[in-house]
Amino acid sequence: MRSYGEYCAIAKSLDVVGDRWTLLIVRELALRGPSRYTDLRGGLPGIATNLLADRLRELEHAGVITREDAPPPIATTLYRLTPRGEDLRPLLDELFRWGLPLMTEQNPEDAVRSHWLAGAIGLMLTDRTPDAPPVTVELRTGDQPIVIETRDGTIHTRLGPAESADATLTGPPKPILGLLLGLLGPADAKAGGVDFGGDTTIIERITA
Incomplete structure (x- = not known):
């Protein structure tokens, strides 16, 4: 994740969600709720699987998303927005x-x-x-x-x-x-x- 290197709230925000695909991942989780990796790939046509994995890792590190193990019969990892990630909903609405x-x-x-x-x-x-x-x-x-x-x-x-x-x-x-x-x-x-x-x-x- 590259940084703008500016002591500015907008620049700091873009350091977290300004990379390509990042805000669209947030969009998917906001619209769909907790989602599997395959669900996210289906909602992001064109993204490379390694890039999606990188973006998810960066968002998790930034506290925007978290992952959890879903109980059976799903029995897979689900990604969801954290409260900090939920705070991005008004931004998505305005976009x-x-x-x-x-x-x-x-x-x-x-x-x-x-x-x-x-x-x-x-x-x-x-x-x-x-x-x-x-x-x-x-x-x-x-x-x-x-x-x-x-x-x-x-x-x-x-x-x-x-x-x-x-x-x-x-x-x-x-x-x-x-x-x-x-x-x-x-x-x-x-x-x-x-x-x-x-x-x-x-x-x-x-x-x-």
Whole structure:
């Protein structure tokens, strides 16, 4: 781990989480909770296994993560955030928000994981009619369905599928995100490959 060599809180923070892949490892543990080494590799396409091992060792040494032996039937090592690591959640939330406008462009070679999208979607949507009955929307995109639920005026997201969805959106992630962000109308989203199912008026209730 290289140091900036500056007596500055930002520089000291970047000494710990500023290397390539490091903050994405924190993202995986924040979104997934305690994870196996293989889970982390699956959520970090492109990382070399030796580099992942190095980054995990550095984060453990810095007190950001810890590892524990899971009981049977898992019977393997799990990595999780320490309280110090949990303190990085607000930073991750702000990076999700800051990066959302950048997701209007998608490289065809970009990897997609549904739990990345769920993390961003949960922060950007608002229930416009919080006093109305709860609704469930299922997004069929990425590698797993994403379920959006409204409860008590709050948006909740999780990986699906939903037991019973009031509305569904099926298609590529970019136009679905564009629709939910209010950057695309339904016609443009359909032109981008999005199929609507169920009560599509519900979509207007939760768009950003």
